[in-house]
Amino acid sequence: MNDISMRVRPGTATALIGRNGSGKSTLLSILAGLVRLSSGVLTTGRPGLTTGYAPEAFPALKLTAEDYLRGMGRIAGLCEAAGRSRVSELLATFGLDSFRSRKLAGFSKGMLQKVNLIQSLLIRPQLLLLDEPMSGLDLPAQHTLLDLLQELKREGTALVFSVHEPQIIEAMADDLYVLQEGQMLRTIHGAENLRSAPAVYIVYTELHPVAQQAVKAVPGVRTMQPAPDLSGISCTGLTVDQKMSDTCLQQILAAGGSIVSVKPLGGLGDLTEWMDPKDQIGSGRG
Amino acid sequence: MRGLIGYFLRSYSVSQRFFGPVAGIVIAVLILYSYKPNPVMNSYSATAVFLFVACAWLGLSFLNHEHAVQKQVVIVQLRSARRYSIGAILTLALLTLLLDLVIVMYPVMNGSFNEPAGLGRIVLAFAGHALLGWLGITLSLYLQSSWVPKASYAAGMMLILIVLSISASKVAELVPGPIVGVLLPPVFPVMDAMMNADALPVLSVLRTYAHALVYILLLAGFYIYRSGRMDYNRTT
Numbered sequence: 001m002n003d004i005s006m007r008v009r010p011g012t013a014t015a016l017i018g019r020n021g022s023g024k025s026t027l028l029s030i031l032a033g034l035v036r037l038s039s040g041v042l043t044t045g046r047p048g049l050t051t052g053y054a055p056e057a058f059p060a061l062k063l064t065a066e067d068y069l070r071g072m073g074r075i076a077g078l079c080e081a082a083g084r085s086r087v088s089e090l091l092a093t094f095g096l097d098s099f100r101s102r103k104l105a106g107f108s109k110g111m112l113q114k115v116n117l118i119q120s121l122l123i124r125p126q127l128l129l130l131d132e133p134m135s136g137l138d139l140p141a142q143h144t145l146l147d148l149l150q151e152l153k154r155e156g157t158a159l160v161f162s163v164h165e166p167q168i169i170e171a172m173a174d175d176l177y178v179l180q181e182g183q184m185l186r187t188i189h190g191a192e193n194l195r196s197a198p199a200v201y202i203v204y205t206e207l208h209p210v211a212q213q214a215v216k217a218v219p220g221v222r223t224m225q226p227a228p229d230l231s232g233i234s235c236t237g238l239t240v241d242q243k244m245s246d247t248c249l250q251q252i253l254a255a256g257g258s259i260v261s262v263k264p265l266g267g268l269g270d271l272t273e274w275m276d277p278k279d280q281i282g283s284g285r286g
Numbered sequence: 287m288r289g290l291i292g293y294f295l296r297s298y299s300v301s302q303r304f305f306g307p308v309a310g311i312v313i314a315v316l317i318l319y320s321y322k323p324n325p326v327m328n329s330y331s332a333t334a335v336f337l338f339v340a341c342a343w344l345g346l347s348f349l350n351h352e353h354a355v356q357k358q359v360v361i362v363q364l365r366s367a368r369r370y371s372i373g374a375i376l377t378l379a380l381l382t383l384l385l386d387l388v389i390v391m392y393p394v395m396n397g398s399f400n401e402p403a404g405l406g407r408i409v410l411a412f413a414g415h416a417l418l419g420w421l422g423i424t425l426s427l428y429l430q431s432s433w434v435p436k437a438s439y440a441a442g443m444m445l446i447l448i449v450l451s452i453s454a455s456k457v458a459e460l461v462p463g464p465i466v467g468v469l470l471p472p473v474f475p476v477m478d479a480m481m482n483a484d485a486l487p488v489l490s491v492l493r494t495y496a497h498a499l500v501y502i503l504l505l506a507g508f509y510i511y512r513s514g515r516m517d518y519n520r521t522t
Contacts, residue, residue: 026519032362034518053362057521059353062300071296074289076363119359129362 018179024162052125058116130161200245211255220244290373311340323400345426382419
């Protein structure tokens with residue numbers, strides 16, 4: 001990996017996105033202290049930072065879920081009673097209570113992922129690193145995980161996760177790093193900058209200049225510019241805030257215009273492009 | 287550390303990989319003592335070498351039993367790769383002592399010797415077994431899959447080291463100078479000291495034991511130091 005610079009703050013969620021092999025897992029391994037830096041520095045603001053780490057592809061061990069998790073709790077420093085209680089609480093939360101005495105070797109991919117997540121959450125860590133946390137989870141488990149992560153975030157845990165699902169970014173992320181071939185392609189700080197305000201792009205047949213001006217004067221209109229002609233009829237393209245789009249449409253129709261098309265814009269639509277960056281290295285960073 | 291050792295013991299026991307080395311040493315000891323009576327220190331010397339071989343095997347099977355991804359999880363939970371390595375070494379040291387106790391006490395309880403063993407000789411035997419067992423363990427530290435990824439190479443190197451260590455006196459005749467005595471694991475000197483413990487001054491036996499202990503501590507210390515400077519991003 002090259003030219004990586006990032007800061008993880010308490011109580012925030014940082015998403016790492018990019019294609020397979022872009023370096024997301026390696027970056028998480030570095031943050032977990034599993035991979036040493038060949039150059040550069042990794043500093044922590046707090047001495048003795050507690051870290052939870054849920055790697056990708058958790059192995060199917062021969063231990064039972066309960067034995068394994070209680071063992072991990074003891075290793076993480078939980079006393080016997082606290083470990084037993086926390087393991088029971090998390091097994092119940094993820095719906096694995098009835099499988100606690102079964103060996104992990106017989107678990108499905110989704111069940112293993114739940115055990116993986118539980119071991120990372122045992123101690124309520126200050127830094128939580130999750131490598132594709134939604135992978136293999138059923139819908140209820142995804143909601144459970146999101147609720148748990150939101151709770152941890154409110155309590156001050158710094159979350160860093162690699163992800164392929166836009167939903168978790170929409171629900172959680174404050175910062176976003178787009179990786180490609182081991183480099184940081186784009187960084188976006190602040191949840192408000194992750195998504196543009198929803199808007200609507202309306203194409204309609206051109207109106208009388210006075211009516212055009214009246215439409216342009218509607219609050220929430222962002223741009224008005226000529227659009228490609230429709231069978232020889234001049235058209236106008238109008239970008240307007242979503243909440244004012246109905247007003248504009250009514251005004252256009254009342255002035256005798258005809259609606260050619262209406263297309264929603266903004267929201268998290270840009271994520272799809274960021275998640276599949278195409279040879280953008282060197283083409284500028286946001 | 288107790289939590290880590292407990293986890294290692296549980297994880298290793300359910301993996302059942304201990305069966306080979308433990309069964310091997312049990313069979314070897316049973317065969318050795320199937321005839322009675324036996325000379326005390328000569329027999330102990332032989333079983334100590336058996337333990338050296340079994341512990342080298344046990345060490346490899348223990349150090350390779352953990353899945354690479356699970357190893358990452360444990361290292362993060364511990365917040366230290368060195369602590370992980372120390373826990374593994376302590377677990378193996380405990381297992382060695384357990385085998386040591388059984389091997390040393392079995393012939394005493396079974397009346398397999400030609401004379402009473404005596405406390406002094408039992409203590410010397412216990413220490414000698416422990417040292418040779420730990421020597422086997424320290425060799426396995428450097429031949430585990432995260433150091434030597436190809437299992438066949440690791441097994442080959444282990445066999446060569448075992449043979450060279452046991453036959454160090456013959457190797458020393460072929461290679462003049464102090465190299466053999468310094469570099470090769472001091473298995474033969476300990477074996478020789480145990481065998482002749484009745485005739486040798488106690489100080490001489492203890493000096494040989496100290497040599498083995500220093501060798502073990504140096505190898506284990508360097509391993510712990512190196513384990514804190516390695517990458518753990520393998521997933522297989």
